[in-house]
Each structure stands twice: as C-alpha cells, then as structure tokens.
Amino acid sequence: MKLLICPMNGPRNIDEFQSFGPVRAEPDPDRTADADWSRHLFRAENRRGIVVEWWRHVPSNYFFLAERDLVTNEVIRTFDPSERRDQS
Amino acid sequence: MPLRLLKYGLSRDYPVSGDIPATPDLKPSYDVVIVGGGGHGLSCAHHLAKYHGISSVAVIEKGYLAGGNTARNTTTIRSNYITPEGIAFYKEGVELFETLSQELDFNVMFSQRGQLTLAHTEATLRSFHARAEMGKHLGTRTEVVDQKAVEELVPTLNMDYGGSLEILGGLWHADGGTARHDAVAWGYAAQASRRGVEIHQRTEVEGFEVVGDRVQAVKTNRGRIACGQVLIATGGMNYDVALMAGVELPIRCYPLQAMVTQPLKPWLHTLVSSVSLHTYLVQSSRGEVVIGGGSDPYQLYSTRSTLDMKEHLAGGAVHLFPFLQGVRLLRQWAGITDMTPDYSPIMGASPLANLWLDCGWGTWGFKATPVAGKRMAETIAKGCMPDILKPFALERFETFQLLNEMGATAASH
Numbered sequence: 132m133k134l135l136i137c138p139m140n141g142p143r144n145i146d147e148f149q150s151f152g153p154v155r156a157e158p159d160p161d162r163t164a165d166a167d168w169s170r171h172l173f174r175a176e177n178r179r180g181i182v183v184e185w186w187r188h189v190p191s192n193y194f195f196l197a198e199r200d201l202v203t204n205e206v207i208r209t210f211d212p213s214e215r216r217d218q219s
Numbered sequence: 220m221p222l223r224l225l226k227y228g229l230s231r232d233y234p235v236s237g238d239i240p241a242t243p244d245l246k247p248s249y250d251v252v253i254v255g256g257g258g259h260g261l262s263c264a265h266h267l268a269k270y271h272g273i274s275s276v277a278v279i280e281k282g283y284l285a286g287g288n289t290a291r292n293t294t295t296i297r298s299n300y301i302t303p304e305g306i307a308f309y310k311e312g313v314e315l316f317e318t319l320s321q322e323l324d325f326n327v328m329f330s331q332r333g334q335l336t337l338a339h340t341e342a343t344l345r346s347f348h349a350r351a352e353m354g355k356h357l358g359t360r361t362e363v364v365d366q367k368a369v370e371e372l373v374p375t376l377n378m379d380y381g382g383s384l385e386i387l388g389g390l391w392h393a394d395g396g397t398a399r400h401d402a403v404a405w406g407y408a409a410q411a412s413r414r415g416v417e418i419h420q421r422t423e424v425e426g427f428e429v430v431g432d433r434v435q436a437v438k439t440n441r442g443r444i445a446c447g448q449v450l451i452a453t454g455g456m457n458y459d460v461a462l463m464a465g466v467e468l469p470i471r472c473y474p475l476q477a478m479v480t481q482p483l484k485p486w487l488h489t490l491v492s493s494v495s496l497h498t499y500l501v502q503s504s505r506g507e508v509v510i511g512g513g514s515d516p517y518q519l520y521s522t523r524s525t526l527d528m529k530e531h532l533a534g535g536a537v538h539l540f541p542f543l544q545g546v547r548l549l550r551q552w553a554g555i556t557d558m559t560p561d562y563s564p565i566m567g568a569s570p571l572a573n574l575w576l577d578c579g580w581g582t583w584g585f586k587a588t589p590v591a592g593k594r595m596a597e598t599i600a601k602g603c604m605p606d607i608l609k610p611f612a613l614e615r616f617e618t619f620q621l622l623n624e625m626g627a628t629a630a631s632h
Contacts, residue, residue: 145527150516179520199517
C-alpha cells in the first residue's frame, strides 16, 4: 500500500488519509461577484503538473498540505499549514 | 475448384472492403471536425452524416479507434437516475440501444437483463423509493423490491441475514443492460465511413486557432485543418483539449479502476451493484465476471492499477458472492474519468461560437454513446441546443443550477 508522510504522524498507509483537493484562493465574501463565486466553487486546478493540496489524516483529524505530481503521483513533500502562512 | 465458388470470387462485391477504411490524407478543411475517435465522437459523426446530410466530417483521434474510455468502461446501460432531466436524457439513451444493432447493421450484443442495486441500510432504501417514483413518473421501469424479490432475482446472493451488511431490499431496473463497447464504436465508425466521414487515427490536436469568438482551424501533428464547427469529445482528455481553446472546464480527473475474472459458466443473469460496498458485478457474454468501479480517492492522470483498490473490489465481490473466493483475476485496468462537480455531463455550447462540448462524462459515459451523439449532431447541425440538452449546458455552473446525480453514479449506483 502507498505510504504518505503525515507531518504530525509520520509515514502512514494512504487509506488513513482523505484528499480535499487543490488549495484555492479564499474569496472575500463582501467583494466577490457571482461569476467569481462560481469559479471558486466549481473550477479546481486540474493541469498536468504539480499541485498543492489539502489532506487530512482521518484518525487524528489533522489537516496538512501536500505537493503532489498529478501525472506520476509522486508526493514531493508534505507540510503543516503554518508553513504556508509563513511563506505568504 | 468448384465453379460455384469461383462465381463469388468474380463478383463485383469481391474483394470485400473493410468496414473502416485506413486513415486517409488530411484535407485542408472540413465542415465539422470532431476531436476524439471514441464512441461519442463516432456516434455524433454517424448522426451528422445519416440524419443531417453533413458528411464533410473529420473525426481525429490521437491514438487508435475507441481505445480510450470506450474500451475501458464496464458497459452498463441504464436510466435509473435521480433528476427528471437526467432520467429523461438517459431514457432516450436506453431506447436507442434497444434498436442499435438494426440501426448500425452491426451486432452490438445489447443484453437488456436488468440491473439490481442493493440497499444494506434503511437510508439507502428511502433514497431508492425517491428514484423509483421519479423513474416511474418518466416512464422507465424502476421499482423498489423487497428481500424475497431480491432472492428470487439473484438466488446466489449472500443476503447476510442478521449481519452488518444484511440486504434489506433493492432498486430493480428492468430497462438496465449491457452491450459490447467495442462493437458500438466500430458500428458507428463503419456507418459514418460509408457516408463519407473520414476517420483520422494517430492524429493529435496540438492547438486551436481562435480568432474572436470562433475556432478557425485545428492544428494537428499531421497539419492544419480549417473547420466550420468543432466538437470536443475526448473523455479523460477533455480538460486538456478544451484548455487549448482557452476554455477552462469545471472538471477534475480521477482514475477509475475495474477488473475481470476468468470465464465461468453463466450464473449471474442481472447486473448487481451494492451502494455500501461500492462494488458492482456483471457477467459478460464470455462468462467473465466484470467487477467495478473503484474511483481513486484523489485526482490523478495515471492509469495504473493499485492493490488497495483491487482488494476493495475483490472484498465486495466475495462478500456478495462468497463462492467467487477461488476465482482468478484475468485482467485489471483503469481509465481517466473527467468528473464534474454535480456528476452530470457538460453538453452543448462553449464560450466560443462554433466550439461544442460533449464533455464531463466521468464514470457514466458509455450508456449515453447513442443519445449524446444523436443530440450533439442535432445541436451542431442546427446551431442551437435541443430542449433535452439545455439542462446540461456549461452555463449551469454560472447560474448555480446544478444537476446533482452523485447518488446515482459511479460506485454509488
């Protein structure tokens, strides 16, 4: 079985995890037009390449981020969401 | 040599021509360019040529004929959906299958043996009642059946009385069935070719020349083709192909895995699915048990198989039919499904005036091969969408009028 390295729990079987899809920009509810809401809700990154995604380790209910290649399925790295905030 | 045989050899009909001609040279332009030589694209080509008199049509296919999701699906044909719009559309699809062998002069081996979907919980049973009532209202044969009826329909089923997966009842869909997927594509290809449609295999789209709101030409690895109208019907490649024309579809790609066992004597006479086990089985006319449909739980463009998904499918199959425990698997595979947010397809207009979409077919496309081709051909020929297609337009995502079929598609049906 494929292993995923959880930033908190270390390497675990992939079936302990749940994918929440690629990270997307968070719209400002007061300043977002309908068309942009539609885009936010229904369009997701699907290009062949590397995406940053939300994942959850289900037993510990811990959410984290993973960089993964959508073609090779290689997980390049996993990291705690605080690292993303540090970067931005 | 007997002279009687020689007579046939000298006849004008000899040698017998192939059903599907070899790929010809590309012409500089066509009235309609269909991107994707799978079932849907070929069906559209057939309907354009036969019913709308449009035979200046090129079907261009990156690989070989019907080698993508047309070859990889598990051939289920049914109309027991949830929304009235969905049921009406798929019902027409089932009806076209009923006469398809005659229409194509080609045996597609349509077998209308019925589909039984199992409920292991009261909640599932309640959702079945809603589906059955909507199905009956729209004239399909869909009904909720009790435990006794389930046992009569499939006597070999493990009912698991008193167990955690006790079968409480089922959704019996007498209109459901299967057909030979390759034959459907070949039949359409042969009919379309006979009426002048050109099928270009090993011809890959590399881009579109867009001027204003129109596609002027399709750029391929074998040259440029000017086009009147363009249809995108490329299954798992829909997102990528539409993006080349600047159209971003609300699609995410997931692999869907399936497998077949060694051939067994005929024992399973209906299609059987389990909502809770996310497993369905059908015995093919060769006797192989086709077991599906495991969608990978995250986006991916790889058609590899995984042990965990095969274990899951095998676990479900052996639970329902314990005597399958010693049976060997013959083949396993995966296809890339282009999943939409509401589990309904995207058909009709795109933001470009002469670019049409037959996309978002996810895990549910094979059953719609005849009807999608018929209705997309009508759309292209008339330049506007018939009423039956309007609910499936891309713009539903802008107006928030989604058609939620999640509870009736993929592994959940």
